[in-house]
Amino acid sequence: MDCQKVGRLILSLRKEKNMTQKDLADLMNISDKTISKWERGLGCPDVSLLSELSKSLGVNIEKILLGELDPNEENRGNMKNINFYVCQSCSNIITSTGSTSISCCGRILEPMLSNIENDEHQITVDEIEDDYFIKIQHEMSRDHYIAFIAYISYDRVLIVRLYPEQAAEVRFPKMYGGTLYTYCNRHGLWKHEKTKRRTRRIN
Ligand SMILES: [Zn+2]
Numbered sequence: 001m002d003c004q005k006v007g008r009l010i011l012s013l014r015k016e017k018n019m020t021q022k023d024l025a026d027l028m029n030i031s032d033k034t035i036s037k038w039e040r041g042l043g044c045p046d047v048s049l050l051s052e053l054s055k056s057l058g059v060n061i062e063k064i065l066l067g068e069l070d071p072n073e074e075n076r077g078n079m080k081n082i083n084f085y086v087c088q089s090c091s092n093i094i095t096s097t098g099s100t101s102i103s104c105c106g107r108i109l110e111p112m113l114s115n116i117e118n119d120e121h122q123i124t125v126d127e128i129e130d131d132y133f134i135k136i137q138h139e140m141s142r143d144h145y146i147a148f149i150a151y152i153s154y155d156r157v158l159i160v161r162l163y164p165e166q167a168a169e170v171r172f173p174k175m176y177g178g179t180l181y182t183y184c185n186r187h188g189l190w191k192h193e194k195t196k197r198r199t200r201r202i203n
């Protein structure tokens, strides 16, 4: 651990939060002399204090140890780069439009790589009035089912969660362009880029 670097990071994060050394010390139930010592690079925070320090400053422990935040280049959230994360323990669904570090239920989540649609995971899209009616021929049993269908356009993310025993279909408002994704709990993420769109007449 580079105590000089760590100290500079603590100082800048504390200032960002408009806290005095005493404020931070009180929050952590330690003496302000300790904070002062860290910030001058005269010592690194003890391991037992890292969790409290990370909560107080709102950064990951890992970043404190590195002494820098390592921010992304600004990407203005290009939706084409969207990543999906699903927690295998609690089924939490998370999306991000830039690189990020995400953990859930104590485990680090990796962005899912998408598969190209195959026969078993093929969707049909019908245009009905102002909607897309999306259907996937896929079983919906408890151990093997489509857990969500997502529609990503240039400016929005729509996710519809599905449950076992329910029909694997969803209606989305028609939007210009966009990509559809489906997520199967057993086979992962599927990208449906060049889906034929049929117009169905309703009488
Ligand atoms: Zn979780």
Ligand SMILES: [Zn+2]
Residues within 6 Å of the ligand: 120, 121, 138, 144, 145, 184, 185, 186, 187
């Ligand atoms: Zn499947």
